[in-house]
Amino acid sequence: MAVHTFTNAHVAAGTSNTDVYTCPASTQATVHSLSLSNMTTSTIKVSVFVYDTSATALATIVKDAQVEMGNSLVWNKPLNLETTDVLRVVCDTASACEAVASILEIS
Secondary structure, eight states: OOOEEEEEEEEEEOSSOEEEEEOOTTOEEEEEEEEEEEOSSSOEEEEEEEEETTTTEEEEEEEEEEEOTTOEEEEOSOEEEOTTOEEEEEESSTTOEEEEEEEEEEO
């Protein structure tokens, strides 16, 4: 019988690809929402990717979205991840973006 577990992932993202969440072994996951908050006093650009390990391919979900000072970008469409797939975020400004994902794991 499958076990369903809700979890959250949280990271501070910067100018290099930052792993927000990696789907554990023997698990599938659905990212229900992803919030990208601007922690600076100027506009930033953020991008979101999913690395599909079974296809060894990087898929772009959001590319260079502008997030104004004091605002957040919220992705509220499900993203389905397979075992060892990775949700990644990158920002054009160091230490400028806080990413929080709400995830349902099925194992």
